[in-house]
Amino acid sequence: MRRRTEARSRxxxxxxxxxxxxxxxxxxxxxxxxGIDDFVGQLASGVTDSSR
Known part of the structure; x- marks a missing residue:
């Protein structure tokens, strides 16, 4: 009754x-x-501003 675990793919x-x-x-x-944080923040801000 043991549950069989499947191997994860590569x-x-x-x-x-x-x-x-x-x-x-x-x-x-x-x-x-x-830098990534700033870029994502600017991208999110641009999307928010464009929806107004």
């Missing part, structure tokens, strides 16, 4: 690693992380 593992690294760069107080 693509799933690569995607998980990419997401973790991307979030780490964005969250980390590095120059690159701050």
């Amino acid at each position: 693509n799933g593992e690569k995607l998980t690693v990419f997401i973790v690294i991307a979030l780490g760069v964005v969250i980390a107080p590095t120059l690159l992380g701050e």
Whole structure:
């Protein structure tokens, strides 16, 4: 009656690693992380302003 676990695909593992690294760069107080944060903030602000 044990539940059988399925192996994750290679693509799933690569995607998980990419997401973790991307979030780490964005969250980390590095120059690159701050640059990405500024870019996303400006992009969101532009979308909000254009909808008015």
